[in-house]
Amino acid sequence: MTRKIPQQSFGSLRVHPPPCLTGQRIGVMGGSFNPPHAGHRIAAEAAMKRLGLDQLWWLITPGNPLKSRDGLSAVNGRMDLVRQFAVGPKMKVTGFERELGTNYTAATLAFLKHRHPGVRFVWIMGADNLASFDRWQHWRSIADIMPIAVVDRPGWRLRGLSSPAALALSRWRLPESEARSLVDKKPPAWTLLTIRLSDLSSTALRNAATPAAAVTS
Numbered sequence: 001m002t003r004k005i006p007q008q009s010f011g012s013l014r015v016h017p018p019p020c021l022t023g024q025r026i027g028v029m030g031g032s033f034n035p036p037h038a039g040h041r042i043a044a045e046a047a048m049k050r051l052g053l054d055q056l057w058w059l060i061t062p063g064n065p066l067k068s069r070d071g072l073s074a075v076n077g078r079m080d081l082v083r084q085f086a087v088g089p090k091m092k093v094t095g096f097e098r099e100l101g102t103n104y105t106a107a108t109l110a111f112l113k114h115r116h117p118g119v120r121f122v123w124i125m126g127a128d129n130l131a132s133f134d135r136w137q138h139w140r141s142i143a144d145i146m147p148i149a150v151v152d153r154p155g156w157r158l159r160g161l162s163s164p165a166a167l168a169l170s171r172w173r174l175p176e177s178e179a180r181s182l183v184d185k186k187p188p189a190w191t192l193l194t195i196r197l198s199d200l201s202s203t204a205l206r207n208a209a210t211p212a213a214a215v216t217s
Contacts, residue, residue, distance in 0.1 A: 018092040022118030029124040030059040041085040043151040046195040106138035127160035134164040148190040
């Protein structure tokens with residue numbers, strides 16, 4: 001099932017993910033966070049607790065290959081905003097994908113496993129991303145690299161679970177009651193986490209912040 005992924009700067013000292021130790025349980029929650037909001041914090045805190053993580057990394061990406069970059073703020077600015085929500089010593093904010101030179105999740109996760117083979121990583125994404133996961137580059141390889149925790153999102157649970165990727169990976173889905181053991185599972189392995197839902201969305205917040213004159217011009 002594993003597919004070859006281009007190795008981008010795997011040995012480069014220019015790439016600086018947060019410090020970590022062998023044996024730690026670390027969640028990687030990637031996204032553009034343009035802007036971040038309380039819903040992201042709810043998802044991060046729920047994942048920390050339900051998965052029994054030592055750290056959770058908010059990975060601010062240069063951009064989503066499946067979305068337009070129109071209106072996308074600079075990485076450093078988004079990192080500053082995320083720090084308002086990533087509260088506590090276990091929450092780490094990083095933009096190392098920019099140093100790695102990729103915005104493709106498969107390359108990023110392969111890099112992390114190569115750099116830190118003794119760390120137990122888990123990829124964290126929303127149910128909305130699960131719905132389109134089969135469109136991601138090397139999506140099957142992503143499932144082979146790390147266990148995946150899918151966080152519920154308003155209106156996306158059923159669409160996510162009925163998506164092509166979810167159906168293809170259905171045999172490796174863990175019951176939610178076993179979520180804490182997910183990080184210790186050999187991939188592919190995934191589960192869906194039911195959390196307190198927030199109707200906030202980055203798109204809605206961006207639209208609300210757009211002056212009416214700019215919309216009509």
